[in-house]
Amino acid sequence: MSDATLNASAMRRGSFASVLPKLAATLLMLVLAAVWLGPLLLIVMTSIKSNAEFLAGPFALPRSPTIQPYIDVWFGLGFGTLLRNSLIYATAGSALAVTLALVPAFALSRMNVPGRKWIFGLLLTGLMLPQQTVLIPLYDTLRTFHLLDTKIGLIIVHGVYGMPLQVLILRGFMTTIPPEIEKAAYVEGATDFQVFWKVILPLSVPGILVGYTLNFIAIWKEFVFGLVFLNSEENFPVTVGMLKLNSDRYLAVFNLPAAGLVISQLPIVILFILTYRQISGGNLSGAVKG
Structure with missing residues (x-):
């Protein structure tokens, strides 16, 4: 060879x-x-299968696709009300969480606050607390202020519980802003509030959008708080309202729970598609730096 x-x-x-x-x-x-x-x-x-077709072949492709399960679930569970409630909780709760986190994040990232590392660590302990550990104190607090089984009560809970993550994201993002911009504003005679409101806050919009989106998704999927703090069906979010699909009425039905699950996840999918570039374009990695 x-x-x-x-x-x-x-x-x-x-x-x-x-x-x-x-x-x-x-x-x-x-x-x-x-x-x-x-x-x-x-x-x-x-x-998109009838229940009989599913029982005949659970893993087979649909022979006669139908949207009837979606219609039955939508009107049977009042999905319009459930989705509206979840949208209210996720929108308002995320806005409250971001609002509560803006000033602490600015102070911990741009100002020489005494003991700021300890303060930052203390705030982050909220990320380490499982929901089950705070149910009893939150329940007692809401009952004291007559906020049990109210939309505003659950919004406050979501906002406060989501604040530590927003502080982590926004503080990290604000530390990436060049200090020369801030110094130039001080040279022009700007106060701390003016620097925060007119300089740092506009430059932090990408980080705010990332934090808001992540918190929105977390609240939309949340189940425990809604189950414990709400009793009235007109206040239920979609995750709690879908418990009806586990009742005796639906034990032998498979297509309705599947249709309900698809409907409940569509808003999150749409939101993720709309914000995918913002999240994946490097803003998230910058937002959690430092």
Whole structure:
């Protein structure tokens, strides 16, 4: 065998050896994508089947797709009211969380506050508290101020509970703003409030949007607070309202819970699509720096 043939064979083996890790990584990604997407596709397929068709073939493709399960769930559960309530809680609660976090984040990132590291660490302890550990004190507080089973009470709970994460995001984002901009404003005679309101706050809009979006999604998916602090069906968010689908009436029905789940997740999917560039464009990594 000639040297040229041996060299060509060695090059082919080397080329295959270099491509093999990429093929293995691609195969692994495809498997993980199938594992992640499989249940989602199954839920969507179930939601457009009749119950009889689902029982005949749970994993089969729909032969006669129908939107009747969506109609039955929408009017049977009053999904319009549930979605409206969740939108109120997520919108107002996220706005309150961001508003409460703006001043502490500015002070901890741009000002020489004594013991600011300790203060920052104390604020972040809120991220380490599971919801179950604060249910009793929050319940007693809401009952004292007659805010149980009210929309405003749950909004306040979401805002306060979400504030520590917003402080973490906004403080990190504000530390990335060049200090020269701030110094120039002070040279012009600006006060601390003017620097915050006219300089730092406008430059922090990307970080605010990231924090608001993440908090919105968290509140939309939240279940425990709504279940414990609300009793009236007219105040239920969508996560609590869907408990009806677990009643005896729906035990033998599979397409209605699937349709309800799809409807409840659509707003989050739409929000993620609209804010994907903002979140993935580097603003999130900048927002949690420092």
